[in-house]
Amino acid sequence: MESSTIEKLNNADQGDPSSLSRGQRFKKEFKKDIFYLIFAIPALVYVIGLAIVPAITVVYDSFIGRHGFTLANYYALPSYGLYGALINTLLVSVGALLIQLFIALAIAMVLVKPFKGKKAFSTLVIIPLGISTVVSAFVFSIIFQAVGGYANSALVGLGLRPIDWFYTNSSSLGVVMFSDFWKNTPLVALILYGGLSSLPPSLYEAASVDGAGSFNRFVHITLPNIAPIMSIALLVRGVSEFNIFALPLVIIGYHPLILNTLIYENYSSSLTRNISYAAATVLLAIIMLYSIIVVKLGGAKDHVR
Amino acid sequence: MSDEGKGHWSTYIVVLILSIVFIYPLWILIIYVVQPAYLTFDRIYPAQIPLAFTLQNITQSFKEVDLVGPLERSLEVAFLVGGIALGLGIPAGYGLSKLTSGISNKLIVFLFIINMMPGLVIAIPISIYFLHANLDNTVFGVAFAQELVVLPLSVFISLSGFRSLPRDLEYQARVDGASFSSTFSRILLPMMKVPIMVAFLLAWMTSWDEFTYAVIIAPIVPTDSTFPVTLYNYVSRNLPLESATFALVATIPVIILAIILQKYLKGSYLSGGLVG
Structure with a gap:
């Protein structure tokens, strides 16, 4: 039965369109869509059941108190450190993103040019992709330990004074930012490299003939041409940055808090579970808003090939 | 050049x-x-x-703490996640590649938004469902939850794989009288070897790395968990030498895997389908 349906569908596809009325054609199209939709349904049901429904539960529960509907969980959030966590999350995200973009661009620009040891370098750059987030977090906590840390031993070796990296909030966040840059830059570099290497070499040659220097070529040719890919990569990574959890949890624990560690800290106790739900709803709202902007700006549908 | x-x-x-x-x-x-x-x-x-x-740190660590158990658990979870990713993702990608673009675009955006949902937010209620279904603290529970992270990506990889196949291929096989299922399994799937492999390995590696779902679904108490959660536990118990050994043992094979995978990694796979 299955194969005969297909036969008909394919015939409809290839058949003389004038022999079918508009309504008939629409009906065939519709039947064909239903058939192919069946292939996608298991995956869709899976994500609806295990992502959409749970997300709705969290939002719903965040408005529930002991006596039914309440906003109390939200009113209580600031006393659990919401504002600080928000600012810290924003700082880490934006900071890590900017460093990532800058270094990834440098890597991609280097990789499109020929040089000795290119293969070795491109392999080396991949390494962080193969190292688990928790492993990199642990290694960076060894490197930046105030006492016995390798960063400080390097500083002392250079005749500088050691630094207590986890003494202030900003330096703690700086360590998280740096670790995150290290772990995720290869990904951004690969994306940008894909964009750069798809530019036709003739573009540069023409500019060279016209006498444009390498800086001018970068500003007037490279940058505008990879700007779309760059902005999409940035926006996609931006969401992941907002979601960082394991890295700050292992490196700095709960001091200072970021949104995810705030949620996790309060989730563990049933007394504050609804507080955790409220914080989770805030995070969800920010991310959904952000991804709607991404989809509107980037137009996901035009870019999937 | x-x-x-x-x-x-x-x-x-x-x-x-x-x-x-x-x-x-x-x-x-x-x-x-x-x-x-x-x-x-x-x-x-x-x-x-x-x-x-x-080599004393290594031998000592293997004696003092459980390194093998969590690695085995992680391996089981990672293979499950990779397998489910193929089982659900490959057909979904095929279906999406055949659907009218109006419908498939909406579904792609939907999957893209799923990919952006914060893991911790979803993990917490899932852990409560799994508690009722006796899936908490199990390999299956962790794998089912981690699947959410990799499934959209697997669908995108499969979709772009099917879209890059020659259009007439399937039609010609059908004209020659092959049934739908044999066309799919004998002609289309063999041409999808690379996307299938990439989807599986990316899912595998993502699962190996995944911490958020694992720590909520299978926290270290009362039994052991996957490798990242166990490593976090050793780090917070202040066992730096054991942690370092554990980290290194678990990392070396995956770095090799990443290097092998390198030539297949295209930017488009990694940016969640947004970059062409």
Whole structure:
């Protein structure tokens, strides 16, 4: 039965369109869509059941108190450190993103040019992709330990004074930012490299003939041409940055808090579970808003090939 | 243009600095593991190069803490996640590649938004469902939850794979009288080898790395969990030498895997389908 349906569908596809009325054609199209939709349904049901429904539960529960509907969980959030966590999350995200973009661009620009040891370098750059987030977090906590840390031993070796990296909030966040840059830059570099290497070499040659220097070529040719890919990569990574959890949890624990560690800290106790739900709803709202902007700006549908 | 040739000196400086930055943490992990503790853990200013060599940290760690159990668990979870990703993702990608673009675009955006949902937010209610379904603290529970992270990506990879196949291929096979299922399994799937492999390995590696769902679904108490959660536990119990050994043992194979995978990694796979 299955194969005969297909036969008909394919015939409809290839058949003389004038022999079918508009309504008939629409009906065939519709039947064909239903058939192919069946292939996608298991995956869709899976994500609806295990992502959409749970997300709705969290939002719903965040408005529930002991006596039914309440906003109390939200009113209580600031006393659990919401504002600080928000600012810290924003700082880490934006900071890590900017460093990532800058270094990834440098890597991609280097990789499109020929040089000795290119293969070795491109392999080396991949390494962080193969190292688990928790492993990199642990290694960076060894490197930046105030006492016995390798960063400080390097500083002392250079005749500088050691630094207590986890003494202030900003330096703690700086360590998280740096670790995150290290772990995720290869990904951004690969994306940008894909964009750069798809530019036709003739573009540069023409500019060279016209006498444009390498800086001018970068500003007037490279940058505008990879700007779309760059902005999409940035926006996609931006969401992941907002979601960082394991890295700050292992490196700095709960001091200072970021949104995810705030949620996790309060989730563990049933007394504050609804507080955790409220914080989770805030995070969800920010991310959904952000991804709607991404989809509107980037137009996901035009870019999937 | 040849791949390797003479480059500008500024290129080499950039390459050198970046190489050091990217290799340094791995280097530190290695010298931390292979040196006796008096040269690393007990020093205020440990040296940047190894001054002695020992395998004692490794043998000791294997005796004192459970390293094999969590790795086995992680392996089981990762293969499950990879398998489910193919089972659900490959057909979904095929269906999407055939659907009218109006419908498939909406579904792609939907999957894209799923990919962006914060893991922790979803993990918490899932853990409660799984508690009722007796899936908490099980390999299956962790795998089912982690699947959410990789499924949209697997669908995108499969979709772009099917879209890159010649259009007439399927039609011609059908004209020659092949049934739908044999066309799919004998003609389409063999041409999808690379996307299938990439989807599986990316899912596998993502699962190996995944922490958020694992720590909520299978926290370390009362039984052991996957490798990242167990490592977090050892780190917070202040066992640096055991943690370092564990980290290194779990990392080396995956780095090799990443290097193998490197030539198949395209930017489009990694940006969640947004970049063409």
